[in-house]
Structure formats: structure tokens, C-alpha cells
Amino acid sequence: MKRPLILVSNDDGITSKGIRTLVNVMKRLGDVLVVAPDSPQSGMGHAITVGETLRLTESFIFEGVKAYECSGTPADCVKMARHFVLRDKVQPDVVVSGVNHGSNTSISVLYSGTMSAAIEGAIEGTPAIGFSLCDFSHDADFSHTEEYIYKITKQVLDKGLQKGVALNVNFPPKRAEAVKGIRICRQANAKWVEEFLERIDPNGRKYYWMTGNFVNFDKGEDNDEWAIANNYVSVVPCQFDLTAYSALPTLNEDWEILNQ
Amino acid sequence: MKRPLILVSNDDGITSKGIRTLVNVMKRLGDVLVVAPDSPQSGMGHAITVGETLRLTESFIFEGVKAYECSGTPADCVKMARHFVLRDKVQPDVVVSGVNHGSNTSISVLYSGTMSAAIEGAIEGTPAIGFSLCDFSHDADFSHTEEYIYKITKQVLDKGLQKGVALNVNFPPKRAEAVKGIRICRQANAKWVEEFLERIDPNGRKYYWMTGNFVNFDKGEDNDEWAIANNYVSVVPCQFDLTAYSALPTLNEDWEILNQ
Numbered sequence: 001m002k003r004p005l006i007l008v009s010n011d012d013g014i015t016s017k018g019i020r021t022l023v024n025v026m027k028r029l030g031d032v033l034v035v036a037p038d039s040p041q042s043g044m045g046h047a048i049t050v051g052e053t054l055r056l057t058e059s060f061i062f063e064g065v066k067a068y069e070c071s072g073t074p075a076d077c078v079k080m081a082r083h084f085v086l087r088d089k090v091q092p093d094v095v096v097s098g099v100n101h102g103s104n105t106s107i108s109v110l111y112s113g114t115m116s117a118a119i120e121g122a123i124e125g126t127p128a129i130g131f132s133l134c135d136f137s138h139d140a141d142f143s144h145t146e147e148y149i150y151k152i153t154k155q156v157l158d159k160g161l162q163k164g165v166a167l168n169v170n171f172p173p174k175r176a177e178a179v180k181g182i183r184i185c186r187q188a189n190a191k192w193v194e195e196f197l198e199r200i201d202p203n204g205r206k207y208y209w210m211t212g213n214f215v216n217f218d219k220g221e222d223n224d225e226w227a228i229a230n231n232y233v234s235v236v237p238c239q240f241d242l243t244a245y246s247a248l249p250t251l252n253e254d255w256e257i258l259n260q
Numbered sequence: 261m262k263r264p265l266i267l268v269s270n271d272d273g274i275t276s277k278g279i280r281t282l283v284n285v286m287k288r289l290g291d292v293l294v295v296a297p298d299s300p301q302s303g304m305g306h307a308i309t310v311g312e313t314l315r316l317t318e319s320f321i322f323e324g325v326k327a328y329e330c331s332g333t334p335a336d337c338v339k340m341a342r343h344f345v346l347r348d349k350v351q352p353d354v355v356v357s358g359v360n361h362g363s364n365t366s367i368s369v370l371y372s373g374t375m376s377a378a379i380e381g382a383i384e385g386t387p388a389i390g391f392s393l394c395d396f397s398h399d400a401d402f403s404h405t406e407e408y409i410y411k412i413t414k415q416v417l418d419k420g421l422q423k424g425v426a427l428n429v430n431f432p433p434k435r436a437e438a439v440k441g442i443r444i445c446r447q448a449n450a451k452w453v454e455e456f457l458e459r460i461d462p463n464g465r466k467y468y469w470m471t472g473n474f475v476n477f478d479k480g481e482d483n484d485e486w487a488i489a490n491n492y493v494s495v496v497p498c499q500f501d502l503t504a505y506s507a508l509p510t511l512n513e514d515w516e517i518l519n520q
Contacts, residue, residue: 045306045335046370054456054468072470075305075371079470084456107383109502110306110376111335123367123451151517159514162507182518184511186503191383196314196344208314210332210339237507242369243446247422247497251444254419257411258442 004030004093004157007121009077011041011100011113014059014069018099021142022131023062025149026096029157033092034059034067035081037074037113042102044113047073056080074117082124094157095121098131099149101140105132105170105224106188106216109238115168119240122166127156130166134228135173144179145171148233152182161237168236172228183232188223190216264290264353264417267381269337271301271360271373274319274329278359281402282391283322285409286356289417293352294319294327295341297334297373302362304373307333316340334377342384354417355381358391359409361400365392365430365484366448366476369498375428379500382426387416390426394488395433404439405431408493412442421497428496432488443492448483450476 006026010019014036026032038057055071068085070077078095082088097117104112114130121128131149133140152169161167168187172179192212199207216225227234252258266286270279274296286292298317315331328345330337338355342348357377364372374390381388391409393400412429421427428447432439452472459467476485487494512518 040311043308043310045304045308045376047305047307048303048371049470050303051300053459054470056466056468076470079454080456080468083454084468107500110379110500111308116305116370119370151520155515155517162504162510165504165507168502181520182515184508184515184518186505186508187501189501194339194343196340199313206316208316208340208344210309210314210336235511236502237504237511238502239504239507240367240370240502241447241449242428242496242498242500242502244422244425244497244499245446247425247499248444248446250422251495251497255415255442255444257415258444260411260441 005090006030006032007081007092007095008032008034009036009074009097009117011037011044011074013037013040014061016101017139018101018142021146022096022099022149023065025146028150029153032065033081034062034065035070035077035085037077038069038071041073041113043111044073045111046075046116048075049073074113075120078117078120092126094153095126095128096153099142099145100132101138102136103132103134103170104130104168105228105234106190109168109187118166119238122164123240125163127161128166129153129156129169131169133171141174144174164239164241165237168238170224170228170234172231175231177231179233180231183227183234185224185227185234185236186222187236188216188218188225190214190218190225265350266290266292267341267352267355268292268294269296269334269357269377271297271304271334273297273300276361277399278361278402281406282356282359282409283325285406288410289413292325293341294322294325295330295337295345297337298329298331301333301373303371304333305371306335306376308335309333334373335380338377338380352386354413355386355388356413359402359405360392361398362396363392363394363430364390364428365488365494366450369428369447378426382424383500385423387421388426389413389416389429391429393431401434404434424499424501425497428498430484430488430494432491435491437491439493440491443487443494445484445487445494445496446482447496448476448478448485450474450478450485
């Protein structure tokens with residue numbers, strides 16, 4: 001049987017510990033191609049490079065794996081992998097992104113470069129998965145994620161995914177107690193409340209650091225925040241059709257300006 | 261009656277023609293506060309500034325309007341307006357963004373800084389609207405959009421919007437024939453197919469320009485692409501809960517690894 005082709009990207013950059021974990025697991029599952037940012041791209045959301053140029057350079061940091069570092073965003077990396085490196089001639093069997101250093105649960109999915117790489121895969125019709133570890137440290141312990149990354153990716157390769165869907169997978173931080181299992185979840189209803197810390201630069205001008213506190217409004221047990229807090233791996237299927245279908249009838253009925 | 265407080269942002273930057281159009285219309289509807297990027301931020305998606313600092317400087321380019329230019333992304337601008345400029349003490353009655361120089365129909369909503377500013381508004385529970393003109397030129401003619409911007413914003417101020425929803429409003433380019441009216445739409449099923457143009461820099465190193473062709477797969481007449489092509493204003497209600505609810509039952513039934 002032909003080995004699957006697996007495209008790997010991330011948002012912490014090609015030298016991060018998280019992508020090394022992901023590449024090592026993927027080598028057990030298929031042939032791996034890495035196209036990842038040459039510098040950290042956290043918080044880039046679904047940004048793409050418009051009006052500026054891109055660089056793409058072969059990298060030799062993964063033994064036995066074809067890899068490139070790209071000057072662009074995670075979404076740029078996936079576009080460049082498919083339409084330039086693979087020349088649209090070969091399609092990956094799965095696109096995986098991560099493992100992110102930090103949580104991408106709940107509303108953070110919107111700001112996540114990790115998930116934008118996965119969603120680019122889904123837009124192109126390829127099954128795609130973003131993996132994140134709810135531990136922001138640079139030298140985070142990823143050892144407990146490997147078995148789950150393998151099982152989830154294998155399941156997706158075997159069963160496929162609904163068209164237009166990418167999975168947002170989050171892992172609890174490494175704890176003394178083993179992870180309890182996997183939960184299929186919805187995105188929790190939560191948000192960040194920002195604060196801006198004012199500082200003065202050496203020239204006497206003000207500048208600001210944005211900091212945020214996460215606020216969870218969700219009391220349910222079927223969402224990703226609950227799963228992580230209870231030591232489960234959370235899996236949220238995400239879509240890129242943002243239409244709020246439930247709002248269509250009301251707008252059509254209520255808006256007088258439609259008939260003017 | 262108290263005049264509404266209207267927060268204005270955009271992604272083309274505070275000096276663009278589009279935001280000037282929007283500010284002028286909003287002055288007829290309420291008290292206006294502008295917090296907009298100090299440089300163009302097209303294609304920034306829902307990026308936020310992580311690990312870098314922000315600048316915020318008062319601007320005097322709009323007569324009689326309090327305005328600030330911010331070094332960050334459109335999403336940063338809205339966060340900074342609410343949590344720093346307004347100190348969380350006053351809530352805007354509506355957040356408006358644009359008018360973008362260029363289309364944000366269909367899949368482009370994901371890459372749109374204009375819409376990320378609006379969606380930030382929705383996350384905070386404020387009615388929010390992103391406006392875009394399907395004409396990318398720097399000196400585009402916005403004259404036909406003004407009446408519609410006024411009517412749509414007035415309607416939203418009067419009726420409110422479903423919680424968690426921001427409107428993605430696109431205008432057809434200025435044509436000889438008048439715009440036919442407004443259509444409530446879903447996001448069209450379409451995508452960009454990228455090409456990468458290779459160039460050589462003065463030092464002999466390769467670099468690339470990303471270009472794209474828009475491909476519309478959607479044959480329906482209820483989507484935003486159809487509306488624009490037929491000279492209507494398109495209004496798509498957008499949500500930030502990305503959960504693909506339709507995929508939940510299948511995953512729960514099909515995945516053997518849930519029970520291992």
C-alpha cells in the first residue's frame with residue numbers, strides 16, 4: 001500500500017520543539033513534507049502575505065525529511081507547499097499543524113496560526129488537524145501527546161473527514177495523572193478580556209503591552225474547555241463557512257430596508 | 261435621545277479613502293470614535309499582536325472626530341479602543357469597519373482584517389458591521405455606498421443584531437446602472453487558487469510574489485458572490501463559533517479511538 005503524504009506546518013516556527021514532536025510521529029505514518037515559518041507567528045490568525053514578497057529556503061533540521069522554511073504566515077506556508085513545492089501535481093493525504101506551544105481552545109481558535117494552517121488544508125479539500133498543547137513554555141513536555149497524535153491522525157487517514165472540516169485538537173498539560181481519553185467537543189463560549197500595560201521608551205514616548213485574562217462563560221460539559229480542565233484530549237470539528245444561518249430568517253423578516 | 265457611540269476601524273489604514281467615507285456617514289448617525297491602523301493591514305485575518313509592543317497616537321485628520329492611530333492589527337485596534345481608550349466604562353452602540361478597498365465576499369472573509377475588526381465587536385457583544393467595496397483601487401469611487409451604509413447602520417442601531425453575529429457587507433463596484441438593493445446572503449462556496457511568481461533579487465537569491473485566481477464553485481442565487489455579480493449589496497451574517505455541529509454525531513459514532 002502506498003504510504004500517505006503528510007504535510008506538516010505550525011506557527012511557532014520550524015525550530016520549535018512542538019513541530020519536532022509532530023514530525024517524529026508523522027514519520028511513523030507516512031512520507032513527510034514540512035513547510036513551516038522561519039520565525040514565530042503566534043497570534044497571526046488567518047493572515048496571509050499581501051503586497052510583500054515571500055522567501056522559501058530548504059531546511060535540513062529534520063533527518064530524512066524534506067523541509068522548507070518560509071518567511072510567511074502559517075496560511076502562506078500551506079499555500080506555498082501545495083501550489084509551489086508540490087506544483088499542484090500531488091495532493092497531501094492529510095495536513096497537520098503544530099504541536100502548538102499553548103492552548104487553542106475556545107475563542108483562541110480565531111487568533112490561532114496553528115489552526116489557520118489546518119483550515120487552509122480543509123479549504124483545499126484535504127483532511128486537516130491542528131494540534132495544540134495547553135502549556136505555553138518553550139521547553140514544554142510533549143511526551144504524553146505522541147500516542148494521541150498518532151491515533152487521531154491514523155483515524156483521520158483511515159476514515160477521512162467531512163468536507164470543509166478541520167479538527168482543532170488540544171491536549172491537557174502533562175500531569176502526574178494520565179490523560180483520560182478523547183472527547184469530541186464544541187467550541188466553548190469564552191473570551192479574552194485585555195489589559196494594556198503602559199511603559200515609557202528611552203525617548204519618553206509611551207508604548208503598550210497587551211495582556212489578557214481568559215473568561216469562560218460556558219457551564220456545559222460538551223465543550224473543549226471542560227475537556228481540558230478534566231484531563232481529556234479535546235477534538236472540535238471546525239468549519240470555514242462563517243455564515244450564521246440561524247440569523248438569516250430574522251434579517252429577511254425584520255429589515256424594512258430590504259423593500260425600499 | 262442620547263446619540264449613539266460609534267467605534268470605527270478598518271484595515272487599509274487611517275489615511276485611506278474608504279475610512280473617510282465611513283466616518284463621514286457615521287457623523288450623521290452619532291458620536292464617532294476612530295481607532296485604526298497607522299499602516300495598511302490587508303490580509304491580516306484575525307491576527308493580534310503577541311510578544312511585541314503597541315503604539316497609540318492621537319490623530320487629527322478627521323475634523324471634529326476623536327481619532328487614534330494604532331501600530332497594531334485591526335483586531336488590536338478594537339481591543340485597544342474598548343479596553344484602553346474607553347477604559348471599559350462606555351460601550352460603543354455599534355462597531356463599524358471599512359470601507360475596505362476590495363471585496364471581502366465568500367472565503368475572503370477569513371483573510372479579511374476589515375471583518376476581524378467587526379468580529380471583535382461581536383465577541384464583545386456589540387452589534388458590528390464590516391463594509392467592503394468590490395473595487396481594489398486606491399482612489400475607488402465610494403459615492404454609491406454612502407446611502408446604503410447609512411441605511412444599514414441605522415437599521416442595526418434600531419433593531420440590534422443576534423448575539424454573536426457580525427455583518428459582512430459588500431458593495432458592487434460603481435457602475436453606470438444604480439445598485440438594485442440589498443440581499444441577505446450566505447457565504448459563497450469559492451476559493452483562491454494561488455500562483456507563486458519567482459523573481460531574483462540583486463544578490464541572486466530567489467523570492468516570490470503570491471498571486472491568486474478566484475474560483476467560484478457556487479451555482480446558488482442566495483450567496484454573496486451572486487448578489488455582487490447581479491449589482492446588489494450583499495449582507496452575510498457571520499459567527500465566530502467555528503464548530504461544525506453537523507460533524508459531531510459522525511465523529512462520535514465512527515471513531516473507534518474514543519473507546520480505547
